[in-house]
Amino acid sequence: MLSPVVGGTVRTLACSSWTSVLPVRFRSASRLQSPAEARFHSASASEAGCPRVLITGGLGQLGVGLASLLRKRFGKDNVILSDVKKPPSHVFYSGPFVYANVLDAQNLCEVVVNNRITWMLHYSAVLSAVGEANVPLARAVNITGLHNVLDVAKEYNLRLFIPSTIGAFGPTSPRNRTPDLSVQRPRTIYGVSKVHTELMGEYYNYRYGLDFRCLRYPGVISANSQPGGGTTDYAVQIFHDAVKSGKFECNLRPSTRLPMMYMDDCLRATLQFMEAPAESFSMRTYNVTAMSFTPEELAQEIAKHVPEFCITYRVDPARQAIADSWPTSLDDSLARRDWGWKHNFDLPELVTTMLNLHGCDTRVARAN
Ligand SMILES: NC(=O)c1ccc[n+]([C@@H]2O[C@H](COP(=O)([O-])OP(=O)(O)OC[C@H]3O[C@@H](n4cnc5c(N)ncnc54)[C@H](O)[C@@H]3O)[C@@H](O)[C@H]2O)c1
Numbered sequence: 001m002l003s004p005v006v007g008g009t010v011r012t013l014a015c016s017s018w019t020s021v022l023p024v025r026f027r028s029a030s031r032l033q034s035p036a037e038a039r040f041h042s043a044s045a046s047e048a049g050c051p052r053v054l055i056t057g058g059l060g061q062l063g064v065g066l067a068s069l070l071r072k073r074f075g076k077d078n079v080i081l082s083d084v085k086k087p088p089s090h091v092f093y094s095g096p097f098v099y100a101n102v103l104d105a106q107n108l109c110e111v112v113v114n115n116r117i118t119w120m121l122h123y124s125a126v127l128s129a130v131g132e133a134n135v136p137l138a139r140a141v142n143i144t145g146l147h148n149v150l151d152v153a154k155e156y157n158l159r160l161f162i163p164s165t166i167g168a169f170g171p172t173s174p175r176n177r178t179p180d181l182s183v184q185r186p187r188t189i190y191g192v193s194k195v196h197t198e199l200m201g202e203y204y205n206y207r208y209g210l211d212f213r214c215l216r217y218p219g220v221i222s223a224n225s226q227p228g229g230g231t232t233d234y235a236v237q238i239f240h241d242a243v244k245s246g247k248f249e250c251n252l253r254p255s256t257r258l259p260m261m262y263m264d265d266c267l268r269a270t271l272q273f274m275e276a277p278a279e280s281f282s283m284r285t286y287n288v289t290a291m292s293f294t295p296e297e298l299a300q301e302i303a304k305h306v307p308e309f310c311i312t313y314r315v316d317p318a319r320q321a322i323a324d325s326w327p328t329s330l331d332d333s334l335a336r337r338d339w340g341w342k343h344n345f346d347l348p349e350l351v352t353t354m355l356n357l358h359g360c361d362t363r364v365a366r367a368n
């Protein structure tokens with residue numbers, strides 16, 4: 001799914017034009033802070049009371065669910081959803097929504113100032129499969145957009161969360177229980193842009209005290225929202241098709257093992273991490289995960305509920321090559337140790353929940 005973002009009418013800020021769109025006080029060269037000053041700056045950044053939250057790219061697979069969780073926690077009016085797409089009615093009427101294009105720094109500044117934003121959760125991105133099909137778009141949104149977001153967050157002293165991904169690892173990373181710190185040489189523009197995100201965010205934290213926080217998500221599985229063009233999309237689509245037609249054609253090989261997580265766990269991890277005291281962190285970018293499975297194993301679990309379910313395979317070489325370069329499982333023990341991360345959904349709970357949410361009156365559900 002492509003977004004209408006890099007057409008001729010949308011401004012893409014080159015580095016040289018960045019300062020010209022900012023208020024004059026932005027333009028002075030920033031003084032180098034010592035790490036001690038940076039830590040002080042970071043501590044003073046957390047304001048007392050409820051945060052005022054901006055979610056960029058909020059109409060994708062994850063943003064609407066995230067807004068809903070954060071609104072329950074902080075109040076409807078304190079969480080502003082944004083995107084470059086037009087929101088559907090149920091989203092528009094569920095809470096504040098604004099247009100925000102991460103390629104337009106001036107627009108981002110206005111949204112942050114006008115809404116007194118204190119936390120930004122930056123979800124705009126072009127995912128792995130779409131990124132390989134349109135490298136200039138992915139480079140613009142994932143790298144130029146990131147630079148704008150970082151500078152606005154630094155200027156307005158925001159707490160900044162940006163998700164990274166298993167795609168930030170590559171074929172030379174350890175593939176089994178990949179640790180937080182290991183070789184990262186991804187072979188997709190998506191992965192390259194996410195390694196850049198991790199490093200730039202950590203650098204801004206060290207250099208300027210920006211309260212940057214980052215989780216490497218695995219493939220995320222949701223019932224109420226469609227994925228945006230990634231390699232793990234099959235694990236969402238399979239549930240729709242199993243319930244609708246009882247069959248599914250998978251674009252990855254049956255034995256392709258990837259780390260995955262149910263949406264509720266993913267969003268809960270994000271909120272928990274955002275609220276955790278920075279003092280509990282031993283780093284700023286953590287792996288988080290819940291389970292790992294192959295299409296074959298997922299299909300077997302679905303068949304326990306939908307006995308007539310039939311999976312066939314027509315491999316998409318582009319997606320398969322990406323999947324083959326990613327970890328089969330993640331080691332997230334440091335997230336569990338440092339700030340108490342714990343997942344709730346393993347494969348059986350995921351499948352029961354997804355099928356029930358799709359309105360499937362499954363055998364297991366009936367038995368219970
Ligand atoms: N969904 C997953 O399985 C998964 C896994 C790991 C990491 N992540 C990360 O989580 C974040 C959200 O993922 P998602 O699945 O919701 O993505 P998505 O592709 O579904 O949504 C991305 C959103 O970004 C918006 N966007 C594109 N260009 C924009 C621009 N110039 N300005 C503002 N918005 C723009 C799109 O309109 C879209 O609504 C991304 O950073 C992604 O890398 C997602």
Ligand SMILES: C[C@@H](O)[C@H](N)C(=O)O
Pocket residue numbers: 127128129164165166167190217218219220229230231232233
């Ligand atoms: C894994 C994640 O980053 C995304 N779902 C993708 O496949 O591109």
